[in-house]
Amino acid sequence: MTDTARILVINPNSSELVTAAIDQEVEHFRALSPVRIDVRGTPGAPPGVSYQRDADDIAPMVRRIVSENEADAYVIACFSDPGLLGARETFPGKIILGCGENAILQALTEADQFGIISLSILSTYRQRRKIRMMGLADRYVGSQGIASNAVEATSPELLDRMLEAGQTLVARGADIVLTGCASMSHFREPLEERLGVRVIDPVGSAVSAAIGRIILKQGQRRGPVR
Incomplete structure (x- = not known):
């Protein structure tokens, strides 16, 4: 290279x-x-x-x-x-x-069903629309919001909310979880350890x-x- x-x-x-x-x-x-x-x-x-x-x-x-x-x-x-x-x-x-499209495509190669931790209900709407446009609704268990925004998501204090959202997605059948914001990257490792499933950081x-x-x-x- x-x-x-x-x-x-x-x-x-x-x-x-x-x-x-x-x-x-x-x-x-x-x-x-x-x-x-x-x-x-x-x-x-x-x-x-x-x-x-x-x-x-x-x-x-x-x-x-x-x-x-x-x-x-x-x-x-x-x-x-x-x-x-x-x-x-x-x-x-x-x-x-x-990073959103790429993370979704990666999830398809690693698991049967995926879910997304989103920032808010509005983010959830956009993500559902993206999944429909990609034709992947049958592999998607849904998005779960944490009532936050991109700046707040840089704080480690949101881990409990992230974990609760991830647990909800796993309970719905997610074999893999995606963090639905670029500023959530720092949550990937602790979430993966506590949820017991792969977590994809889109960045x-x-x-x-x-x-x-x-x-x-x-x-x-x-x-x-x-």
Whole structure:
């Protein structure tokens, strides 16, 4: 792998606290991979994606960030994946991953049924809609909210609420649980230990997938067969 390979992780909200939490999470991947991983926020965006209109407003900002920042892969670090489809359409040659979509696809390869811990009832609505659009309703036991927001979810004090939500999903039949916000990454290990099932952090899932896609792309650049 070349020394110049780079992933840009985009926090599509304006919260510096959430950006810092994401940056801290990807530090583990920096230690394991030669790929450069940078994290940036989105000044001028809402502080979180609380409503569908927030995701709609953020979408052109995400496209602008991709257009202005050269990287080998881009990760949109929000479970709602704002701007993902438009960015892929605008930049068809680029590797662009949404952490929500990627975490869901990973869950399908590891378990039969999955559930999502969401921030709020509004997040639950968006997640249900995403699952229907992906055609995966029969593998989805539901989302369980914790009545919080992206900034509050950076606090370890929410662990009890996270655990209660995860237990509800497991009781419904979830073999694997997804944390439904990029700022929930720090809960993955304690949740996995206490729930007794695999827990997927969407940021780590998408970053590791981006590293793999970069390796795949470079590995396919072969010269003529001799």
